[in-house]
Amino acid sequence: xxxxxxxxxHLITATGQRVTLRCSPRSGDLSVYWYQQSLDQGLQFxxxxxxxxxxxxxxxxxxxxxxxxxxxxxxxxxxxxxxxDSALYFCASSESLAGSYEQYFGPGTRLTVx
Amino acid sequence: AQTVTQSQPEMSVQExxxxxxxxxxxxxxxxxxxxxxKQPPSRQMILVIRxxxxxxxxxxxxxxxxxFQKAAKSFSLKISDSQLGDAAMYFCAYxxxxxxxxxxxxxxxxLSVRP
Numbered sequence: 001x002x003x004x005x006x007x008x009x010h011l012i013t014a015t016g017q018r019v020t021l022r023c024s025p026r027s028g029d030l031s032v033y034w035y036q037q038s039l040d041q042g043l044q045f046x047x048x049x050x051x052x053x054x055x056x057x058x059x060x061x062x063x064x065x066x067x068x069x070x071x072x073x074x075x076x077x078x079x080x081x082x083x084x085d086s087a088l089y090f091c092a093s094s095e096s097l098a099g100s101y102e103q104y105f106g107p108g109t110r111l112t113v114x
Numbered sequence: 115a116q117t118v119t120q121s122q123p124e125m126s127v128q129e130x131x132x133x134x135x136x137x138x139x140x141x142x143x144x145x146x147x148x149x150x151x152k153q154p155p156s157r158q159m160i161l162v163i164r165x166x167x168x169x170x171x172x173x174x175x176x177x178x179x180x181x182f183q184k185a186a187k188s189f190s191l192k193i194s195d196s197q198l199g200d201a202a203m204y205f206c207a208y209x210x211x212x213x214x215x216x217x218x219x220x221x222x223x224x225l226s227v228r229p
Contacts, residue, residue: 002158026119027183033216035217042221043219044219045216045217058216088157092217107160108157109160110157
């Protein structure tokens with residue numbers, strides 16, 4: 001158990017809908033990362049937050065957004081869902097931005113868009 | 115931009131034997147981190163081993179060791195005394211040392227272990 005929690009574990013929804021994925025980082029970790037794992041794109045970085053502020057963006061679609069709240073949990077919002085958004089979404093956390101730190105991954109949320 | 119390449123999509127090894135998984139990467143940075151992650155059927159991402167680029171000594175973790183060739187930008191994982199539980203997908207990953215330090219992953223390699 002990495003200490004990172006993600007809810008829900010599975011999510012099935014229809015095209016055009018909107019969903020919210022939730023992540024609670026390890027206790028004490030200030031940085032949260034979101035990654036998407038799909039058959040087409042592999043594992044790719046979406047976005048990073050540190051202590052409530054967005055710090056880096058990757059290949060995140062405009063239909064997707066995220067935020068990190070004062071209690072440091074993070075949510076990833078996916079809207080106008082398409083079939084191609086079906087993927088495993090991972091959250092990872094780390095205690096700091098720079099230096100010799102690890103990113104600890106949560107169990108992931110499997111999103112299926114039908 | 116940094117890239118990570120794992121050219122072998124699948125490999126197989128006999129239980130108790132040794133297997134080496136290959137990875138190459140491209141970066142213009144001189145200092146960075148390299149990782150191998152294991153993803154078993156449960157889909158959990160598990161860190162296997164890490165290497166700091168400034169360290170010449172290859173990292174080892176029990177049965178897992180790496181061959182880090184900085185000039186060649188090569189980072190292979192050797193699994194000794196392979197066990198059935200080693201069967202999984204393995205991802206090579208790169209990370210800068212800077213503040214916005216996302217992980218860049220290769221496409222992964224599926225390792226099967228024959229009993």
